[in-house]
Amino acid sequence: QRIGELDSFSATDRVLVRVQDFTPEKADQLIWLRARVHTSRAKGKQCFLVLRQQQFNVQALVAVGDRASKQMVKFAANITKESIVDVEAFVRKVEQKIESCSQQDVELHIERIFVVSQAEARLPLQLEDAVRPDGEGEEEGRATVNQDTKLDNRVIDLRTTTSQAIFRLQSGVCMLFRDTLTKKGFVEIQTPKIISAASEGGANVFTVSYFKTSAYLAQSPQLYKQMCICADFDKVFCVGPVFRAEDSNTHRHLTEFVGLDIEMAFSYHYHEVIDSITDTMVQIFKGLRDNFQTEIQMVNKQFPSEPFKFLEPTLRLEYTEGLAMLHEAGVEMGDEEDLSTPNEKLLGRLVKEKYDTDFYVLDKYPLAVRPFYTMPDPNNPKYSNSYDMFMRGEEILSGAQRVHDAQLLTDRAIHHQIDLEKIKAYIDSFRYGAPPHGGGGIGLERVCMLYLGLHNIRQTSMFPRDPKRLTP
Amino acid sequence: QRIGELDSFSATDRVLVRVQDFTPEKADQLIWLRARVHTSRAKGKQCFLVLRQQQFNVQALVAVGDRASKQMVKFAANITKESIVDVEAFVRKVEQKIESCSQQDVELHIERIFVVSQAEARLPLQLEDAVRPDGEGEEEGRATVNQDTKLDNRVIDLRTTTSQAIFRLQSGVCMLFRDTLTKKGFVEIQTPKIISAASEGGANVFTVSYFKTSAYLAQSPQLYKQMCICADFDKVFCVGPVFRAEDSNTHRHLTEFVGLDIEMAFSYHYHEVIDSITDTMVQIFKGLRDNFQTEIQMVNKQFPSEPFKFLEPTLRLEYTEGLAMLHEAGVEMGDEEDLSTPNEKLLGRLVKEKYDTDFYVLDKYPLAVRPFYTMPDPNNPKYSNSYDMFMRGEEILSGAQRVHDAQLLTDRAIHHQIDLEKIKAYIDSFRYGAPPHGGGGIGLERVCMLYLGLHNIRQTSMFPRDPKRLTP
Numbered sequence: 001q002r003i004g005e006l007d008s009f010s011a012t013d014r015v016l017v018r019v020q021d022f023t024p025e026k027a028d029q030l031i032w033l034r035a036r037v038h039t040s041r042a043k044g045k046q047c048f049l050v051l052r053q054q055q056f057n058v059q060a061l062v063a064v065g066d067r068a069s070k071q072m073v074k075f076a077a078n079i080t081k082e083s084i085v086d087v088e089a090f091v092r093k094v095e096q097k098i099e100s101c102s103q104q105d106v107e108l109h110i111e112r113i114f115v116v117s118q119a120e121a122r123l124p125l126q127l128e129d130a131v132r133p134d135g136e137g138e139e140e141g142r143a144t145v146n147q148d149t150k151l152d153n154r155v156i157d158l159r160t161t162t163s164q165a166i167f168r169l170q171s172g173v174c175m176l177f178r179d180t181l182t183k184k185g186f187v188e189i190q191t192p193k194i195i196s197a198a199s200e201g202g203a204n205v206f207t208v209s210y211f212k213t214s215a216y217l218a219q220s221p222q223l224y225k226q227m228c229i230c231a232d233f234d235k236v237f238c239v240g241p242v243f244r245a246e247d248s249n250t251h252r253h254l255t256e257f258v259g260l261d262i263e264m265a266f267s268y269h270y271h272e273v274i275d276s277i278t279d280t281m282v283q284i285f286k287g288l289r290d291n292f293q294t295e296i297q298m299v300n301k302q303f304p305s306e307p308f309k310f311l312e313p314t315l316r317l318e319y320t321e322g323l324a325m326l327h328e329a330g331v332e333m334g335d336e337e338d339l340s341t342p343n344e345k346l347l348g349r350l351v352k353e354k355y356d357t358d359f360y361v362l363d364k365y366p367l368a369v370r371p372f373y374t375m376p377d378p379n380n381p382k383y384s385n386s387y388d389m390f391m392r393g394e395e396i397l398s399g400a401q402r403v404h405d406a407q408l409l410t411d412r413a414i415h416h417q418i419d420l421e422k423i424k425a426y427i428d429s430f431r432y433g434a435p436p437h438g439g440g441g442i443g444l445e446r447v448c449m450l451y452l453g454l455h456n457i458r459q460t461s462m463f464p465r466d467p468k469r470l471t472p
Numbered sequence: 473q474r475i476g477e478l479d480s481f482s483a484t485d486r487v488l489v490r491v492q493d494f495t496p497e498k499a500d501q502l503i504w505l506r507a508r509v510h511t512s513r514a515k516g517k518q519c520f521l522v523l524r525q526q527q528f529n530v531q532a533l534v535a536v537g538d539r540a541s542k543q544m545v546k547f548a549a550n551i552t553k554e555s556i557v558d559v560e561a562f563v564r565k566v567e568q569k570i571e572s573c574s575q576q577d578v579e580l581h582i583e584r585i586f587v588v589s590q591a592e593a594r595l596p597l598q599l600e601d602a603v604r605p606d607g608e609g610e611e612e613g614r615a616t617v618n619q620d621t622k623l624d625n626r627v628i629d630l631r632t633t634t635s636q637a638i639f640r641l642q643s644g645v646c647m648l649f650r651d652t653l654t655k656k657g658f659v660e661i662q663t664p665k666i667i668s669a670a671s672e673g674g675a676n677v678f679t680v681s682y683f684k685t686s687a688y689l690a691q692s693p694q695l696y697k698q699m700c701i702c703a704d705f706d707k708v709f710c711v712g713p714v715f716r717a718e719d720s721n722t723h724r725h726l727t728e729f730v731g732l733d734i735e736m737a738f739s740y741h742y743h744e745v746i747d748s749i750t751d752t753m754v755q756i757f758k759g760l761r762d763n764f765q766t767e768i769q770m771v772n773k774q775f776p777s778e779p780f781k782f783l784e785p786t787l788r789l790e791y792t793e794g795l796a797m798l799h800e801a802g803v804e805m806g807d808e809e810d811l812s813t814p815n816e817k818l819l820g821r822l823v824k825e826k827y828d829t830d831f832y833v834l835d836k837y838p839l840a841v842r843p844f845y846t847m848p849d850p851n852n853p854k855y856s857n858s859y860d861m862f863m864r865g866e867e868i869l870s871g872a873q874r875v876h877d878a879q880l881l882t883d884r885a886i887h888h889q890i891d892l893e894k895i896k897a898y899i900d901s902f903r904y905g906a907p908p909h910g911g912g913g914i915g916l917e918r919v920c921m922l923y924l925g926l927h928n929i930r931q932t933s934m935f936p937r938d939p940k941r942l943t944p
Contacts, residue, residue: 036704154699433556
């Protein structure tokens with residue numbers, strides 16, 4: 001049952017069949033299959049196994065008879081759950097549909113069985129517990145698995161149909177993001193994560209020992225994507241980790257997450273940037289809706305949610321309009337105040353009621369609540385050419401037209417009492433001709449969480465990092 | 473000449489024409505263009521400008537006459553190089569081809585000109601110096617720009633045709649890598665960069681302050697991609713930064729680079745993994761050859777090199793065969809010794825001579841020179857199921873079949889005197905059933921450098937990091 005029982009080092013002519021290909025057309029064929037033992041149940045002279053590959057599973061049977069001895073049935077019955085086995089078996093049609101398996105019309109009659117990799121007998125969690133919807137089976141005393149146990153044993157938890165679906169969908173979001181932007185003429189760039197100066201004022205930044213000196217982990221690719229615009233790449237995007245040393249223990253904060261970043265030069269108005277980003281988001285939403293329905297349904301089984309709604313073109317509200325809706329709903333807040341998380345969510349509900357969309361843009365934020373490099377509104381100095389985008393009432397993107405003039409940037413930094421020495425390289429990037437430009441950064445895990453209607457970002461980060469979690 | 477001279481905040485109906493679209497068909501049209509002033513030269517009552525967008529440029533003319541005053545010609549002549557301007561101009565056919573421009577058949581007769589963003593008069597480097605091939609124009613006393621000056625002023629250096637071509641090609645490598653693997657059924661994963669324990673024994677790792685504790689920067693996504701295989705994702709890839717705290721100041725080492733990583737379960741032989749990786753590389757080479765010829769030629773103008781050659785199927789040599797070739801060439805080295813960099817290069821030349829390929833695989837390395845998690849060769853304990861891949865005689869990928877059995881992995885770790893406590897989480901990942909699997913990690917910057925026949929990895933890293941460079 002260890003390495004060598006099956007000689008996995010020498011090539012063979014055997015063709016392994018995939019579980020999802022076991023259909024009635026395969027009936028009576030003798031095949032080879034490699035799969036996990038999902039469950040096993042001995043019953044007299046027979047042993048019933050459910051063999052699993054990802055979300056697909058099939059019933060298999062070892063029965064004492066011509067080809068199988070008592071010993072073989074016993075051997076099969078003793079194979080631990082989650083072990084990987086190779087079986088040679090005949091595919092046989094069944095008379096009654098096997099409701100508990102994805103392959104309902106056939107079962108496998110096993111001729112030979114080998115253990116490729118044996119799982120330890122005691123599993124830290126049971127897959128069927130890990131996918132049970134909250135509340136289901138409570139009366140029968142069935143367990144669910146708490147999130148820390150799942151994350152501590154991620155290598156098993158990721159095998160559940162829910163996890164498989166979430167991360168295949170996440171892979172799809174990245175692909176749709178890049179494909180859409182590539183078609184629009186954007187160039188992918190790679191930006192450094194180790195930087196010499198904390199970019200945005202110095203708060204919430206991780207420090208790295210760098211040979212005999214210190215460095216920082218980039219909180220965003222902001223400076224670098226802007227440098228690429230100043231270097232004539234015109235339209236750029238990047239996908240990569242961003243780091244935030246924030247001691248926030250909430251459902252939507254991570255200390256390391258994946259940023260989908262966009263930056264582009266525009267011709268005459270920063271709304272050209274908003275239009276490019278919202279169209280990219282719409283292409284992502286459509287791609288998920290059209291190509292990831294199986295995954296969406298699988299996640300919905302455990303975590304039910306309403307289908308994600310969006311409009312074309314995307315709804316764009318001005319900050320003052322959003323504020324007016326909140327005032328009307330009884331919220332008291334000042335004109336130049338930022339949205340609190342509860343107000344953000346309330347506004348999301350109000351927008352959903354009024355416009356029937358889960359995705360919208362809030363444009364023209366008060367200048368006072370945005371970073372120093374945000375372009376002021378030329379028509380009203382209280383506001384700025386900046387915007388956030390929301391999914392199901394939570395922020396997924398923050399962006400703006402950037403100040404592209406070194407002198408104005410210096411003035412704005414002084415106004416924000418930022419040490420000019422520390423941002424000298426940044427400001428100098430704009431001294432040799434810089435086109436008007438803007439962009440934004442999207443949180444990948446948030447997009448996945450909110451698209452699927454989940455409630456904790458740790459579900460959409462494969463190996464989440466927060467102030468209390470650094471493992472696995 | 474500051475913001476506001478051209479009101480770039482209000483939408484207009486103007487359509488900006490791209491420089492590459494200025495062809496004789498556009499003759500006599502009145503158009504708008506936004507571009508950089510590449511050069512300007514006043515000559516009596518005229519001012520000749522070359523206007524540039526990325527690798528394209530066009531000649532433009534302001535002449536005293538009906539539409540332009542003396543003052544306007546003077547204004548145009550005084551616009552600093554690299555400034556961004558908007559011009560309204562008539563496209564006019566020219567009788568003699570303009571050899572110095574990409575648009576040779578037309579020139580622009582400027583009616584109006586505005587400065588969108590003015591460059592400082594003193595540029596830290598001249599673009600024409602930065603693209604001059606080594607040695608060219610030396611007699612005329614023409615300068616070239618040394619690499620540190622280029623990197624210190626990357627925002628200007630990236631505007632050269634050579635840099636534009638290199639990084640567009642790099643973007644292509646990433647796209648081809650992902651597209652090929654996605655078609656093969658691989659899933660893209662995102663792995664954490666901040667980790668709690670130094671994965672590969674603890675040497676050469678950067679330390680991060682993490683709230684009240686310490687953490688490390690991942691030297692590779694090794695553990696995480698293997699966990700994904702143990703979690704039934706079957707075939708995975710990831711593209712992301714990897715960090716090496718090596719004090720190596722060579723032409724091919726960076727402290728931060730982009731890893732293109734692959735990991736996959738296989739059925740019966742680890743050569744299935746090699747075949748998947750080599751086919752992916754071949755698809756990249758073909759994609760570059762077929763779709764990036766313009767970029768390759770542009771880089772070749774400054775840095776001439778032979779076209780990159782590869783075979784189908786990819787040449788695979790065993791380590792002992794490589795050693796025999798080196799011995800025959802007079803190199804003395806032991807059977808279980810690793811290849812030194814000079815021997816690696818020499819072997820590359822010998823392989824090129826004998827097989828006419830710039831890409832090959834060296835298979836079955838001595839077990840002694842590989843990490844503890846490498847699967848030993850079951851037929852000869854001196855060797856291992858591991859391989860490196862080479863481009864133009866330099867290593868671009870290191871990979872292997874991994875030990876997927878917790879007990880054998882423990883034995884190997886003890887043999888390598890690795891502290892078991894520190895790799896407990898890693899070993900535990902294999903306790904619940906793990907399929908045989910293998911993979912490898914490719915250095916993106918090396919692939920680009922060697923494909924283009926360049927000689928320094930800093931040319932193919934947009935913002936390189938080495939022990940002495942952390943900026944910009």
